Amino acid sequence: MRPTSNFRYVSAIVEFDDNPPLLRCRGDEDRATQGCRRQALARAIRSKADVVVDLSELAFADPSLMLDLAVLARRLRASGGGIQLRGAQPQVRRVIMLVGLHRIDGVMLDGPSAAAA
Numbered sequence: 001m002r003p004t005s006n007f008r009y010v011s012a013i014v015e016f017d018d019n020p021p022l023l024r025c026r027g028d029e030d031r032a033t034q035g036c037r038r039q040a041l042a043r044a045i046r047s048k049a050d051v052v053v054d055l056s057e058l059a060f061a062d063p064s065l066m067l068d069l070a071v072l073a074r075r076l077r078a079s080g081g082g083i084q085l086r087g088a089q090p091q092v093r094r095v096i097m098l099v100g101l102h103r104i105d106g107v108m109l110d111g112p113s114a115a116a117a
Helices: 031-045 062-076 092-101
Strands: 016-017 022-029 050-060 083-086 105-108
Touching: 016 031, 016 092, 022 031, 022 062, 022 092, 050 062, 050 092, 062 092, 062 105
Parallel strands: 022 050, 050 083, 083 105
Antiparallel strands: 016 022
């Protein structure tokens, strides 16, 4: 029997690997998927080294993801670390710039400078 609800299965679109510390974000990330990324972010917060955030497969992100990444960066910064944002597509880079994530201590953004974006 097929369920009749509108619930759909959401695969892990934010994953964390310990060695090396790598947080991968894929697909579409917004407030509706926020709960699905909590476990990966909690593991990333415990990292003893800088965390690379791979955004290359992220097609869409809203400010809720940027807020979560800001919290991660601040927590890592408290222990001397930070995050490196890599591979952001233009539409995701715009959100990063709009919310000012790239200006937070402990956040490094690869690619063109903020002035060029």
